[in-house]
Amino acid sequence: MASLLVGGSVIGAKPAVAQEATSNVDVKQIVANMTLEEKVGQMLMPDFRNWQKQGNSKATGFTIMNDEVASIIKKYHLGGVILFAENVVGTEQTTRLVDGLQNASEKIPLFVTIDQEGGIVTRLQSGTNMPGNMALGAARSEQHAYDTGKVIGEELYSLGINVNFAPDMDVNNNPSNPVIGVRSFSNNPELVSTLGTSLIKGLQDQNIATTAKHFPGHGDTAVDSHYGLPLVDKNQEQLRKVELYPFQKAIDNGVDMIMTAHVQFPAFDNTTYTSKKDGQQIMVPATLSKKILTSLLRDDMGFDGVIVTDALNMQAIAENFGQAEAVIMALNAGTDIALMPAPVTSLATEKNLDNVFKAVIQAVNDKRIPMSRINESVERILTLKIKRGIYKPGTSYTADVDKLVENALQVVGSKQHQAIEKKITADTVTLLKNEDKTLPFKPKKNDKVVVFAPNEDQVLAMKTKIAALVASKKIKPVDVQGFTFANKTFDDSMKKAIDEAKYVITGSYVVKNDPAVNDGVIDDTVIDSSKWATVVPRAIMNYAQGKNKENVIISLRNPYDAANFLEADALLAVYGFKGYSNGRYNQPNIPAGIDVIFGQEKTAGKLPVDIPSVTDPTKTLFPYGYGLDIRNGKLLK
Incomplete structure (x- = not known):
């Protein structure tokens, strides 16, 4: 199979293992030469899960690149997009869609992200799904966890997807948890750490950027944060011993990103906020907490990678804090990427993203968000893009999409991957x-x-x-x-x-x-x-x-x-x-x-x-x- 250059990385051959490719690149200088609008765009990651083209009566799954979405990527200088099952219905279709998204980004290639955890949270409709984290916990095999990451990573890489929002590093110590459950490896933080870091290595060896989620821990909750704000009422010692332990191990082992949880942790931050929904006083969740994202995660635990929020359009956040205010609070708290900051399903609803974008620009100009806060986030984002071969300064995204498709069809859902999946699952x-x-x-x-x-x-x-x-x-x-x-x-x-x-x-x-x-x-x-x-x-x-x-x-x-x-x-x-x-x-x-x-x-x-x-x-x-x-x-x- 011939190989080809894509934004500085080679597709069609085994991915180069992540390297410190930033040593001869002055990222600070690149950021200094960017406009404020370009910087803010790097920090916003919407979805185009469904799209209603002008003249159509309703939104349907966005599977084929179009000029309308391209115009939004260009206009807001977006740094990334997240894909869902509605976007990735087939191997060739997904490869061409991702290629189209990258071609729409004029200067800096996109983070193209997905939640391909394995198990019950999988998006690729033609991929190898694997048995899932709790099944891996039952097998107790670091090799199985590594191979799971490797299989998923090979398939994502072949499609041009470069960030996986996985693995879930939550310790599921609440049997009534409605949203984590089998997405967690275990209720044992040591087992979660061991298998999670092995899976991270498997993904990274395929040059996929990895994400430990949901910090500081969504395992001991009985409320689904898609709809409400869960509260974990443990003291700091308990949290450090259980919930934080796998995240610290992930940090120590070089995880690329950490995703936040829309969960309240009064032991670390009991700051209150007046809800826009009903005027009640509510505790600020981790996603919007500077004490948790900066003081705890950055300063105390030593994480200097990219912080990404969980979806900000989830009701627990959007209804209580408002779209624009939630993004501003998240950025001030220490977030680098605001995920799904506003719903955009058509040119008519583009105003939702526009409002958020302009609100962040205004907040910087009004000094509500320090320019230093913006700069450090964009430096982290570009550093990771360079490290993972997504962005090579001085070059633009180029690819032979037909060769990409040819390669992806051999990789995604292959018999070899299915055999590995079967072997692993038999042990679970x-x-x-x-x-x-x-x-x-x-x-x-x-x-x-x-x-x-x-x-x-x-x-x-x-x-x-x-x-x-x-x-x-x-x-x-x-x-x-x-x-x-x-x-x-x-x-x-x-x-x-x-x-x-x-x-x-x-x-x-x-x-x-x-x-x-x-x-x-x-x-x-x-x-x-x-x-x-x-x-x-x-x-x-x-x-x-x-x-x-x-x-x-x-x-x-x-x-x-x-x-x-x-x-x-x-x-x-x-x-x-x-x-x-x-x-x-x-x-x-x-x-x-x-x-x-x-x-x-x-x-x-x-x-x-x-x-x-x-x-x-x-x-x-x-x-x-x-x-x-x-x-x-x-x-x-």
Whole structure:
């Protein structure tokens, strides 16, 4: 494959390992020669997730570069953009879109960023998704974490994407956390640090800029910061020992960026602000706190890389602080890049970005934001762009897009990457119960299997994988029937299918355990629409056991929901709920669980978190490190 120059980096060959390429470049002088408008533009990173072209009736996924978006990139001298799933629907399409975005930036190439964490947070619709962080925590392998970063990094690099907003370095020590959960490696800060830094190295070895998030820690929250402001009410000693520990290790190991959390930490900053939403006094979250971003992160922890906010258009920030004011506060706090500072979905809504841009310019002119604050941020941004080969002063972005596409098609979602993904995922499945050697299932020809899961894609993932095992002659031909149960009750059709089946497989998906429905006293067949998540799979389990059917429960997402099924004959955790659609598995976790159920893989995963009782959270049912060997029923060493 021929290689070609792109903004000073080589595409089509193995990326050069990050180097201190700034030694002979006077970044301060470059910044001194920039206009204020150019500097501010470097610090703003909007999304163009959806776009409504003039003359169209509505916004749709922005997948093809157009002159309207190009004009906005040029007008505001933007330093970067963030891509979402709506933007990256195919390999060739994504490569051409990224190339178009870079061509729109006249002087300094863009940070083209994405949240490709692996697991449940993936954007590339043609990429290799990997099993996710908590699954990696179950595997306990630094090599698996490194290989995950390497695979993701190779795919991003081939597409021209140069920044990954990953890994998530939160310590998930709150089982009720609605937004982190399996995005975290563990509730153990040491394991989070070890695997997180390995994944960072894997990404950086592909010359992808990495991001530890969400500082100072989003793991011990029970509120989704997309909608509200969570508060972590711990003292500084507790926070330094747990929440801050992985971030310090990431800093010590050369992470490129740190993303902030929209979370309140009164131990570090209890400053209040009058909410624009309702006039109430609220504590300033970390994203907008100088005490946290400058005094703690910069001065105390020694981070001199790029600080990027979490999305500033999230309700918790936008509603309480206002778009322009939030950006000004974030920059004054020590942020270098304001992510998604205002929604821009058309030329008609460009005014949202324009208002923010002009407000920041005015704040600098009025000395509300010191010019020194702007300069130091732009110096950090350009230093990182040079280090990662994104920007080579004196040259502009050039590329042969057809060769880029040719290379990307060989890399993204390749068979080699899928093989690595399968190998890693096989080591993550965790066996929590296996009474009377229920597993593995050993069906005879034409035995009936019934599978249950909340959603159709999950049912389809199970059925597709079982069919593949039959087709490859790994198991005898079986008759498989599937049911979804989201927002449903346990009905006669489900009972009939169990009656006729020999084997029953149920996928459970619970984001947050609820003691009101999980104590086993509610009638399993009479539920309101919000209680199906635990009540229906319990009903399936109880009925199958009453009929002496061989049955297993698979915890599809957060392993904490295993606490609802202590009476299960067999219980697995796979740490990933995405199923099968559009001809592909959207995560490898469910098929890995099916492999274990039918004896195609041993179990190697050990819990990366404690699983507490639902009704008594002080009681641990399955401790950190727990996992059974399917071959002998003993605890894994």
